[in-house]
Amino acid sequence: MTAGSGSGRGVRRKVDDLGRIVIPASMRRVLGIIEGDELEVRLAGDTVSLAKPRTTCTFCDSPDDLSEVLNRPVCWSCVAAVRARGREGR
Ligand SMILES: [Zn+2]
Known part of the structure; x- marks a missing residue:
């Protein structure tokens, strides 16, 4: 078995009662996302993706x-x- 570095494995986060999840600070830092930024939410199959527009x-x-x-x-x-x-x- 491999550790599966890279694709596929993500960080698990719980959705709160309003449907929100927290994007890990390390990922926000990589993308330069700060409070108040808009993100594009997309649904593709069973995957929800967030992207900086x-x-x-x-x-x-x-x-x-x-x-x-x-x-x-x-x-x-x-x-x-x-x-x-x-x-x-x-
Ligand atoms: Zn052009």
Whole structure:
């Protein structure tokens, strides 16, 4: 039998009467989660996952070099691509 390091094994936490569980401090530290942060809760099969919502480009999902266009995050290279296309169209 192996000790099963890594995937599969998690920390056990009890759910309280309001359905809350405590995320271990060590995990919060790794992800930089602090009080008041929002987390995305997802259900996949019988697994509930918590993730830090990431802002990514509306078009290509890149998390880098984002700027806002019409209140949506768009990365620099998509902004450049849209601009180039606009110029071609005329
Ligand atoms: Zn993009």
